[in-house]
Amino acid sequence: MKLSVIGSGYVGLVAGTCFAEAGNHVICMDVDEKKIADLKNGIIPIYEPGLEAMLKRNVDHGKLTFTTDMKHTVHNSDIIFIAVGTPPDEDGSADLTYVLAVAKAIGQYMTHPKIVIDKSTVPVGTAALVKAEIQTQTDIDVHVVSNPEFLKEGAAIDDFMYPDRVVIGTDSDEVGETMRQLYAPFVRTGNPIIVMDIVSAELTKYAANSMLATKISFMNEMANLCHRVGADIENVRRGIASDRRIGKAFIFAGVGYGGSCFPKDVKALIHTSSKYDYNMRILTAVEDVNQDQKTILIPRILEHFGGSVKGKTIALWGLSFKPKTDDMREAPARVLIKTLHELGATLKAHDPVALEEARRLGLDKMVTLCEDNYEAIRNSDALILVTEWLEYREPDFEYMKKNMNSFAIFDGRNIYNPEKVRSKGFTYYGIGRQ
Numbered sequence: 001m002k003l004s005v006i007g008s009g010y011v012g013l014v015a016g017t018c019f020a021e022a023g024n025h026v027i028c029m030d031v032d033e034k035k036i037a038d039l040k041n042g043i044i045p046i047y048e049p050g051l052e053a054m055l056k057r058n059v060d061h062g063k064l065t066f067t068t069d070m071k072h073t074v075h076n077s078d079i080i081f082i083a084v085g086t087p088p089d090e091d092g093s094a095d096l097t098y099v100l101a102v103a104k105a106i107g108q109y110m111t112h113p114k115i116v117i118d119k120s121t122v123p124v125g126t127a128a129l130v131k132a133e134i135q136t137q138t139d140i141d142v143h144v145v146s147n148p149e150f151l152k153e154g155a156a157i158d159d160f161m162y163p164d165r166v167v168i169g170t171d172s173d174e175v176g177e178t179m180r181q182l183y184a185p186f187v188r189t190g191n192p193i194i195v196m197d198i199v200s201a202e203l204t205k206y207a208a209n210s211m212l213a214t215k216i217s218f219m220n221e222m223a224n225l226c227h228r229v230g231a232d233i234e235n236v237r238r239g240i241a242s243d244r245r246i247g248k249a250f251i252f253a254g255v256g257y258g259g260s261c262f263p264k265d266v267k268a269l270i271h272t273s274s275k276y277d278y279n280m281r282i283l284t285a286v287e288d289v290n291q292d293q294k295t296i297l298i299p300r301i302l303e304h305f306g307g308s309v310k311g312k313t314i315a316l317w318g319l320s321f322k323p324k325t326d327d328m329r330e331a332p333a334r335v336l337i338k339t340l341h342e343l344g345a346t347l348k349a350h351d352p353v354a355l356e357e358a359r360r361l362g363l364d365k366m367v368t369l370c371e372d373n374y375e376a377i378r379n380s381d382a383l384i385l386v387t388e389w390l391e392y393r394e395p396d397f398e399y400m401k402k403n404m405n406s407f408a409i410f411d412g413r414n415i416y417n418p419e420k421v422r423s424k425g426f427t428y429y430g431i432g433r434q
C-alpha cells in the first residue's frame, strides 16, 4: 500500500519504518527541515533501539523516503497517518493546532479519496474535527480513522512490530477491513485487532495511559505511607504483585512518572471530563501525587546535609524520563536539577544517551554534564539515582567509596539493596524503604 506518515517524531518515524519493513511504500513527512535533511543523510534524530538499522535497510530498498513537501506527500499516498505532537495547552487540554494544520493541508492537496488516520493521541471528537477541517478545502470523500498508538519509547520497534493489540476506530466496514489488512503482518501470533466506534477508540488511549499513571501514583502514595509507618514498599510490592488481578508490571515506587505521554494525557482526560461536566477525582489525585513525588527526595537530602546543600556537590545518574530513551520531556531529573540548583548545590550528572538533549534544553547552565557516570560521582557528597538504566544497577561501590567526598545514596527508583549499600559504608535512602 502507498502510505505516508505526517510528523516524523518518535511515533511517526517508528510507525513509518515498521510499515515499510512490512512491505509498504512509505513517505515520512515533517515540517522540520533539519530533521528531514538529517534523515536523508542517514542521521536518526532520536535514540530508539533497533530503529537505525531497520530505517536504513528500508531506505536502501527504496521503501522509505523523507520529505518536507506536503503536496508530494498527499499526491503519493492513499493512506495518510497524522502523527504530529499534541502538547498540553495552558488549561491541560490537548493542543490540536498541529493536527488541524495537517488536516487543512491534506484537504488542500487531495485529488482523490483518502483514508486519513489519527495516530496522534487526540481527545474525543477529534476525528470529526479533522474530517470537517479537510472538508473546508475539498468535496472529495475522506474517511477519518482513529488508530491510537501504544508503543513505549525505548521498546518502540518491538511494540510496533508485535503489538499487544491494535485499536481501530471507524464508522466504515470497508475502511475497517483495509486497516485489518494493513496491520495483519504485525499480529500473526493472534493478538487482536480491535475495531470499534471512533469515539471509543479515541478514549481508549487516554484510558490506557491514565490507568498506568494511576498504578504509579498509587504505589507512590503507598511508599509515602510506608516511610511513615516503618514498612518497606518493596515488600508490599512483592506481596501484591503475585495477585494476578493486580499484576507485576507498573507497580514500582519512585520519583514520579514523566515523558511526553502520561502527564499530558492525564491532564487532557481531566479536561475532557470537565468539558462534559464530570469531575474525574481519581485522575486529579494521580496528577497531584506525581507532582509532589518529583521532589519527594528534597527534604531527605536537606535533612541529610543538616538543612542546606550550599557548598555540597551532588551527582545525578540518569536524566531521561525512563531508561532506553533520550526523551527528557517532563523528566523528574529536570525538577530535581532546578530545585537543587536553586538551593545552592553544585550538580554533576550522567546519562547514557540524554546528554545532548540536556544541553539542548539548557540544563548545562545548572549542572556539569559528564560523559562517564563515575566522573559524575568524583568528589561528590551524594548520589541521586534518578533513572534506572541497566548500567547503574551494579555499580562499583569500592571505587565510589574511594572517589566520593561523603557517602550518601538517594535511590529514586529503589534499584539498590539497602543492606548491601549500607554494608559498603554508604547512607542509603530509598522511596518508602526501611
Ligand SMILES: NC(=O)c1ccc[n+]([C@@H]2O[C@H](COP(=O)([O-])OP(=O)(O)OC[C@H]3O[C@@H](n4cnc5c(N)ncnc54)[C@H](O)[C@@H]3O)[C@@H](O)[C@H]2O)c1
Binding pocket: 006, 007, 008, 009, 010, 011, 012, 029, 030, 031, 032, 035, 083, 084, 085, 086, 098, 101, 102, 119, 120, 121, 122, 149, 150, 151, 152, 153, 260, 261
Ligand atoms: N512518544 C511516545 O511514546 C508516544 C506514544 C504513543 C502516542 N504518542 C502520541 O503521538 C503523537 C506524536 O508524539 P511524538 O512523541 O512522536 O512527538 P514528536 O514531538 O517526537 O514528533 C512530532 C513531529 O511532528 C512534526 N510536526 C509538527 N507539526 C507538523 C506539521 N504541520 N506537519 C508535519 N509535521 C509536523 C514535528 O516537527 C515533530 O517532528 C502525540 O500525540 C503523542 O501523544 C506518543
